[in-house]
Amino acid sequence: xxxxxxxxxxxxxxxxxxxxxxxxxxxxxxxxxxxxxxxxxxxxxxxxxxxxxxxxxxxxxxxxxxxxxxxxxxxxxxxxxxxxxxxxxxxxxxxxxxxxxxxxxxxxxxxxxxxxxxxxxxxxxxxxxxxxxxxxxxxxxxxxxxxxxxxxxxxxxxxxxxxxxxxxx
Amino acid sequence: xxxxxxxxxxxxxxxxxxxxxxxxxxxxxxxxxxxxxxxxxxxxxxxxxxxxxxxxxxxxxxxxxxxxxxxxxxxxxxxxxxxxxxxxxxxxxxxxxxxxxxxxxxxxxxxxxxxxxxxxxxxxxxxxxxxxxxxxxxxxxxx
Numbered sequence: 001x002x003x004x005x006x007x008x009x010x011x012x013x014x015x016x017x018x019x020x021x022x023x024x025x026x027x028x029x030x031x032x033x034x035x036x037x038x039x040x041x042x043x044x045x046x047x048x049x050x051x052x053x054x055x056x057x058x059x060x061x062x063x064x065x066x067x068x069x070x071x072x073x074x075x076x077x078x079x080x081x082x083x084x085x086x087x088x089x090x091x092x093x094x095x096x097x098x099x100x101x102x103x104x105x106x107x108x109x110x111x112x113x114x115x116x117x118x119x120x121x122x123x124x125x126x127x128x129x130x131x132x133x134x135x136x137x138x139x140x141x142x143x144x145x146x147x148x149x150x151x152x153x154x155x156x157x158x159x160x161x162x163x164x165x166x167x168x169x
Numbered sequence: 170x171x172x173x174x175x176x177x178x179x180x181x182x183x184x185x186x187x188x189x190x191x192x193x194x195x196x197x198x199x200x201x202x203x204x205x206x207x208x209x210x211x212x213x214x215x216x217x218x219x220x221x222x223x224x225x226x227x228x229x230x231x232x233x234x235x236x237x238x239x240x241x242x243x244x245x246x247x248x249x250x251x252x253x254x255x256x257x258x259x260x261x262x263x264x265x266x267x268x269x270x271x272x273x274x275x276x277x278x279x280x281x282x283x284x285x286x287x288x289x290x291x292x293x294x295x296x297x298x299x300x301x302x303x304x305x306x307x308x309x310x311x312x
Contacts, residue, residue: 018297
């Protein structure tokens with residue numbers, strides 16, 4: 001469960017997760033979505049996400065920006081899931097698929113239009129890399145990060161290519 | 170051991186002083202020009218002193234935030250409004266939320282998904298660290 005260890009540099013994955021959470025909740029992705037709430041150790045079925053963030057696509061700003069956004073931007077619910085648990089040092093295709101299916105279930109339950117899913121492990125296996133590149137679902141962007149090998153693999157859709165820009169190692 | 174958190178919110182204090190200053194400014198503008206010109210520095214000084222004094226009173230009465238907490242419960246009081254007290258064990262989930270104006274709060278949810286906000290930005294607490302402390306306090310209580 002969340003504790004102060006996660007705030008210190010317990011590991012590269014935890015550091016990346018904390019850094020990503022801070023950036024997103026502070027509005028770093030405002031150009032695409034406003035993630036304004038973050039949960040730690042969010043459980044869905046038998047998967048526990050390190051971080052689950054939710055937000056919407058109606059960007060906030062000063063008066064004119066708000067008016068513009070209110071009349072022109074759709075107000076979709078969106079999410080961001082971050083997973084590094086399970087103890088596996090390597091992310092394989094089977095685990096990736098299971099997490100993706102669970103994420104889609106959670107998205108449906110929360111009426112989310114689209115979501116980002118970040119998967120962190122020491123390394124990403126080849127079968128997982130190939131599998132992720134075939135994920136073209138427009139509603140879910142998946143980014144897998146190998147923290148020891150400094151590998152970043154994203155799903156083959158627009159959201160995936162945008163999401164990987166937030167990973168800085 | 171009960172901990173107390175209270176910090177002066179300079180934004181709210183400035184707002185309170187402006188609320189007091191604005192009517193004085195309007196009166197000064199509407200007053201005869203000859204009178205105002207003759208005593209302009211005296212009027213300005215009096216306005217500033219009065220705005221500071223009454224603004225501070227207004228701030229303490231309406232905006233000053235005080236937060237008490239220990240291992241069992243927490244209490245929030247804003248100005249002279251009634252205190253709201255809760256027990257950590259009544260909540261199940263904790264989140265870190267940000268308002269439309271960029272202020273952070275730690276939000277606690279009970280089993281019926283009703284929520285209570287702790288305004289960490291107004292209390293000038295580190296939102297990320299305090300969120301973890303609240304998670305620890307909620308989890309340490311029996312549910």
